[in-house]
Amino acid sequence: MYQRTLRAAVTAALAAAALAVAGPVTPAHAAGTTLVVNAAAPYRPVTHVASGGLYALAENNRPADSTLLPIAMNTLTQPAPGVGQKPNGQPPGGDSLLVAPxxxxxxxxxxxRMPDIYPDFPYKWVSWTDWLSKVDTMVKKRLAATSVSNIAGWELWNEPDGTWNTASAGDFNAGWVRTYQEVRSLDSLTPIVGPSLSSWKxxxxxxxxxxxxxxxxxxxxxxxHEWNAANIASEVAAYRAMESSLGISPRRISINEYAWTNEVDVPGRVSSYIAKFERxxxxxxxxxxxxxxxTVNGLVTNNQPTGSWWLYKWYGDMAGNMVTTTPADQTGLDGCASFDPTRKIADVAFGNASGTNSVRVSGLSALGQTVRVHLESTPASGRFxxxxxxxxxxxxxxxxxNGTITVTVPNMDANSAYHLVVEPVSGVPAYQHRYEAENASVFRAQRLTGGTASAGGYVGRIDNTGDPRTDSYVDFIVNVPTARTYTMTIGYANGTGATSTQGLAYDGSAWHTVSYxxxxxxxxxGSTVATTVDLHAGYNAIRLAKGAPYFSGGTGYAELDYIQLD
Known part of the structure; x- marks a missing residue:
């Protein structure tokens, strides 16, 4: 959902209905509440679930890579190849294939997002002949783009509960099946996404x-789409119950639009969404x-961070496992937290409350009898x-x-977000050396758990098919203090009984072979191999691949536990 102008959105029938039904509930923001964090209760690996955006990127590298790498972007929803959509009166932009590099x-x-081939919103239906012809053109363009390997799915339609023209196109469910079959007649491999309802119904x-x-x-x-953070837990649970009752195997869930107009630039409110999506x-x-x-929807202005960007930077710095956070209720103080067992750092990003509140962190026995605690905040600065x-x-x-501290946070502003870092008083490395594979960007492989794996997780089922839609690779975004040659140690397992290989590339370098x-x-x-990488100061992207564009493919199989830079 988006609007051409705020006035147009309010006056348009579709947006007015959505505003009345799905607009966010203003929380009480009561003071004197406590967010409870258990650093010893991991529940999933850090994957930066909520670091994504609709139309986040535009052509010509907007915004700059330097603004994107620190926020550990997970997913994007971008317009169709040959985009016709004119968002808010802007010229068509953000073509998924053009921004893919x-x-x-x-x-x-x-x-x-396939219906963004049309210029108007709500979409103006032409005919089935026109739509299926456009579907064929879009899919063929993607199939011809053999160097593009990061397409995660076809979103067949957007907000059908308000934008599907039943009078002209017929019932949406029948239209979905017809479109699904058309895509599958050309592309049997790329996942299909839907129904992308304007809200949970x-x-x-x-x-x-x-x-x-x-x-x-x-x-x-x-x-x-989600417009009320307080409803996330109940609506996801309702979907899972529905799925089970219908005998449908568990599907992946994507909330491909979140945060209302009066929330998206307010880091305190957004911190509540992030926490609830994670849990x-x-x-x-x-x-x-x-x-x-x-602009990643207001995170960046003229390639500089806004106040909201810093919330996502804190989130992007999280490593290891997400750990349990328990808010007093679903409408006020809330946050997400991680624990990195290698550096012994507990990291909490929170907000959505005013006045003096507290964060109680337990599960800290491994950090010693005293800990260093750093507290900072970021304001709701707006988009510009x-x-x-x-x-x-x-x-x-x-x-x-007893493994616990309580940190009082005075004079909180409900619009601001806050960041709490708990670490040992000594022995913390100057920069992150170890990067868990399960924290990385994983393409068409699987995050798994194991008792001997570092931080309890690893990536397996890394395969090579020779097709960019199904080749497997893992991208590590690393941050180093100086430009130099680093020794990169890779923790791995290889149960084939013979040496296996993968490709290694970083920052646009030529491919190298890693043998396991x-x-x-x-x-x-427990087994490792070592190689060297020449990295520049700051953020670098390191890829280990069984198959990827410009790489002919590895041999055998290897599971990845972590990489370590020294």
Whole structure:
């Protein structure tokens, strides 16, 4: 959902209805509440679920890579090849295939929104002949783009509950199946995404899923839009119950638009969305598009960070595992947290409350009897005001009692977001050396768990098919302090009984071969190999691939546990 202008959105029938039904509930923001964090209770690996955006990128590398790499982008939803959509009166832009090289450089996957081939919103239906011809053209363009390997799915339609012309095109469920079959007649491999409802609507979703199930046309990724953070947990649970009741195997969930107009530039509000997406277990979530494209929807202005960008930077710095956070309720103070077992750092990003509140962090026994605690904040600066750095609030040493500390956060602003870092008082490395494979951008492989794996997770089922739609690779976004040659140690397992190989490339370099001698078995870690990489100061992208564009393919199989730079 987006608007041509704020006035047009309010006056248009579709947007007015959405505003009345789905607009966010203003939280109480009560003071005196406590967010409870258990650093010893991991529940999923860090994957930066909510670091995504609708129309986040525009052609000509907008915004710059330097603004995207620190926020660890997960997914993008971009317009169709040959885009005709004119968002908010802007010229068509953000063509998914044209921005794919930049998305690829920063480790982001793309969903292609097919109806954005049309110029208007709500979409103006022409005919079935016209639509299916456009579908064929879009799919053929993608298939011809053999150097593009980060397309994660075809989104067949957007907000059918308000934009589908039933009078001219017939029932949407039948139209979905017809479009699904047309895409599959040309592309049997790329996942299909839908139905992309304008908000969670149980009866609509049940009708859609039942119809699609009975005709072999279920989406691989189920999607809808979220405008009220307080409802995320209950709506995801309702979908999972519906899925089970219909005998449908679990689908990945993408919330491919989130945060209303009065929330998307307010980091305090957005911190609540991020926390709830993580706890609910969705795979990806994209910031909604309301204004200018090519800015990650207000995170960047003239290639400088806004206040909201710093929230995503803190989120992007999280490593290891997401750990349990428990808010007092679903409408006020909330946040997400991670624990990196290698550096022994607990990291909390939170907000959505005013006055004096607290964060209680337990599970800290491994950090020692005293810990260093740093607290900072970032304001709601809007879309056009750059914020060069967060505001430091305090740095202090806390005594740990029964593995727990309580940090008081005074004078909170409900619109601002806050960042709490808890670490040992000594022995913390100057920069992150170890990067877990399960924290990286994983393309067509699988994140798995294992008792001998570093941080408890690894990436396996890394394969090579010779097709950019199904080749497997893992992209590590790393940040190093100086330009130099680094020794890169790779933790791995290889149960084939013979040496396996993968390709290694970084920052546009030529491909190199990494060899993995056989190990004790699959999922049994402790073995390493070492190579060298020449990195520049700051952020670098390192790819390990079984198959990828411009790489002929590796041999055998190897599972990846981590890389370490020394």
């Amino acid at each position: 930049q998305a690829d450089r920063v480790g982001a996957a793309e969903f292609i 149980a009866s609509y979703m049940q009708s859609f899923l039942s119809y699609a199930r009975d005709r072999g046309a279920l989406p691989d990724v189920v999607s809808w 609910a277990g969705v795979e990806s979530a994209d910031r909604a598009f309301w204004y200018e494209y090519g 005001t750059a914020v060069t750095a967060p505001t430091d609030i305090s740095t202090a040493t806390y005594n740990v009692t 001698p056989p190990t004790a078995g699959w999922g049994q870690f």
